[in-house]
Amino acid sequence: NAGVTQTPKFQVLKTGQSMTLQCAQDMNHNSMYWYRQDPGMGLRLIYYSASEGTTDKGEVPNGYNVSRLNKREFSLRLESAAPSQTSVYFCASLTGPWGDTQYFGPGTRLTVL
Amino acid sequence: AQKITQTQPGMFVQEKEAVTLDCTYDTSDPSYGLFWYKQPSSGEMIFLIYQGSYDQQNATEGRYSLNFQKARKSANLVISASQLGDSAMYFCAMREDNAGNNRKLIWGLGTSLAVNP
Numbered sequence: 001n002a003g004v005t006q007t008p009k010f011q012v013l014k015t016g017q018s019m020t021l022q023c024a025q026d027m028n029h030n031s032m033y034w035y036r037q038d039p040g041m042g043l044r045l046i047y048y049s050a051s052e053g054t055t056d057k058g059e060v061p062n063g064y065n066v067s068r069l070n071k072r073e074f075s076l077r078l079e080s081a082a083p084s085q086t087s088v089y090f091c092a093s094l095t096g097p098w099g100d101t102q103y104f105g106p107g108t109r110l111t112v113l
Numbered sequence: 114a115q116k117i118t119q120t121q122p123g124m125f126v127q128e129k130e131a132v133t134l135d136c137t138y139d140t141s142d143p144s145y146g147l148f149w150y151k152q153p154s155s156g157e158m159i160f161l162i163y164q165g166s167y168d169q170q171n172a173t174e175g176r177y178s179l180n181f182q183k184a185r186k187s188a189n190l191v192i193s194a195s196q197l198g199d200s201a202m203y204f205c206a207m208r209e210d211n212a213g214n215n216r217k218l219i220w221g222l223g224t225s226l227a228v229n230p
Contacts (some may be wrong), residue, residue, distance in 0.1 A: 033217075042204065042222040058166070058217065094225060102206075102218060104158035 002026055006091050006105035013081045013112045021076040025093030030095040032067060032074035033102065034058075036087040041110050043090065049074055081112045116140065116208055117221035124226045126195045132192040133180070133226045136205035144188075147188040148218065149179065153189035153201040164188060200228045205215075 004025045007010040013019055025032065034046040035058075045058030049068040063085060065077045073078075077086060118137045126132040138147065164172045164179045172179040180189040187199040192199055205221040 040222070043206075043220045045217060048217060089154065093157075101160050101163060103160065104150075107156050107158075109156075
């Protein structure tokens with residue numbers, strides 16, 4: 001039981017490049033989330049998926065797209081990376097509908113030059 | 114308006130002493146949940162403790178307890194017998210249960226705790 005896994009752990013991109021961050025959970029959770037964490041700003045929600053087949057915008061969705069491929073996997077895509085997207089990205093999952101705990105992946109440290 | 118407020122950007126505590134990290138929240142939803150997470154310097158987010166709004170007793174998990182004062186809308190984390198390994202960033206978060214099929218958490222900005230030997 002690996003919990004929530006994320007790949008890659010580190011990534012450096014040039015401005016304008018695209019990439020997809022992968023997230024998978026093996027806990028049979030319904031809801032999955034993508035956050036970004038920047039110094040002094042806590043965790044900000046980018047997108048979330050309350051259940052397979054649904055996705056919704058969070059607090060800071062601009063510049064990102066997501067895909068809930070199946071119940072296990074929730075990917076985050078940067079179509080044209082910008083330096084402002086330099087951040088640590090966390091994926092999380094939550095059993096629903098009355099799940100009590102969000103479980104986090106180890107994070108992806110992304111630098112956009 | 115900020116829904117989760119952590120007023121202490123940084124805290125210091127001596128090893129083996131107890132420390133309280135403050136968290137106040139704002140919601141009109143009668144059903145909600147409150148969480149504390151720990152983020153050590155290694156970066157992972159570790160779930161510590163959960164309190165539901167209808168729970169009659171304060172939550173406890175080992176050395177962690179949540180001092181839940183519903184009327185004051187506060188959910189302070191108490192760490193007893195601090196250890197050096199408790200040095201980390203601590204985040205308070207809230208889930209509002211009546212926001213449809215929406216299980217988003219609302220996060221505070223965190224408190225940095227340093228435990229001195």
